[in-house]
Amino acid sequence: MLKLYHHHTSVCAAKTRMALAEKGLDFEGEIIRLRERDQHRPEYLARNPFGLVPMLDHDGRIVVESNVINEYIDDMFPDPPLRPKDPYRLAQMRIWTRMTDENIHAAAGVVTTSIAYRHVPSHGNQISGALDPYKQARKIASFEDGIDNHHFRTAMRRYDMLMDQIDAALSGKGPGAALAGGGPNWLIGDYSLADIAFAPYMERLYCCALEFLWEDRPRVADWYARLKARPAYKTAILDWFKWDISWTDLMRSEGEKARDQVRAMVLEMRDPAARAWTPAAAR
């Protein structure tokens, strides 16, 4: 039996639902009410010490971390495969999925909270209990100061860089040799967990009215359209928004209000001079 502890708007949970949907796997779902802090209850923490969703229970074995869960699902239910057999391509796939863990997920939290979720008091309740102190510090600054907090600039710069990295991967040349040889349709050539890992983050940017990020990058726009056209995208992401559309409505309406300012910020930071830094002692 597969049981997924998840939340309808969680990007990481969506990533795992998408892998399950690609495999055509049914699962029992339990919604963890993040704003009510179900994830911080002792009985949940006893199984997932990070206090996060998603969490998979497969016949009593607990697996956490969305990218790890997705690889586990692919191991246990190999058809259709979502990872390349070739070790080199697999390494490339993991460089992409690792990127989501390293900073793309953090950037999503900053962007969403700064633009939209800061307007919801119960989101403050969630942040107040966050177990990871780095995450909590970023979220507090985003909640308190919105798009004026310095993490927001960093997050938007990272997303703008990501668009270039994806564009280069789809061109086949890669942002560097380590990620070359992919494209033209998918990040590492064939569709894989790498593309799935980014699907919910692309959707999140779209929800926050930030699609200007790919308006001058047709390869990225086409890749996103291909992702969105997959039936699993609808099953795993879009259909779950219907649970409570107030969240997507909030992201879109607040995103539209912030869009011009955010676009100007992104364009400004494309200039290396705007990002230059000199240590105070050397100024």
Ligand SMILES: N[C@@H](CCC(=O)N[C@@H](CS)C(=O)NCC(=O)O)C(=O)O
């Ligand atoms: N690296 C983790 C991140 C999981 C994560 O941050 N989940 C969020 C939702 S997208 C969550 O559970 N947040 C609740 C909280 O921070 O209290 C993964 O990929 O599964």
